[in-house]
Amino acid sequence: MISSNDFRTGTTIEIDGAVWRVVEFLHVKPGKGSAFVRTKLKNAKTGNVVEKTFRAGETVPQAVLEKSTLQYTYKDADDFVFMDMESYEEARLNAATIGDRVKYLKEGMEATVITWNSQVIEVELPNSVVLEVIETDPGVKGDTATGGTKPAKVETGAQVMVPLFISVGERIKIDTRNDSYLGRE
Known part of the structure; x- marks a missing residue:
């Protein structure tokens, strides 16, 4: 059991048979009435986000992951x-x-x-992966890093936007969190 006073960003709790992760929390102490904790919770399985208010000191089961x-x-x-x-x-x-x-x-x-x-x-998954480009439009002389982007298909089948100078066979580093090109490997 964990007290609502001990909530921190990332804390996991169990409510109604589901695991919820605390995304935001705010301890509110109004001038009149008792204190409470306003939270924004994200369901660990479905990704749904809900707002829930707990009384200060209220205990809830902590989910052990x-x-x-x-x-x-x-x-x-x-x-x-x-x-x-x-x-x-x-x-x-x-x-x-x-x-x-x-x-x-x-x-x-x-x-x-x-x-x-x-x-x-x-x-x-790791925050970044290194994969080989298997399909993309050919690079042309004069293409620069700041010139623009083109789609490229990597060995796992994912499609990523890469700079114009990248060609088939090159190994590139990709950020798995936002599908962005990080550089050549």
């Missing part, structure tokens, strides 16, 4: 198979569980899998 680093090994039909490198146990996750970051999964890549009550809540 377990983080484990698993390695992506291969795709089997609709499932993505991850392996725990310590126990060599396999975990099968579907694309819906992984989310839109599935487009950056590459064999051998390590990901952080967050579970709650033996249920996968979230899969976190």
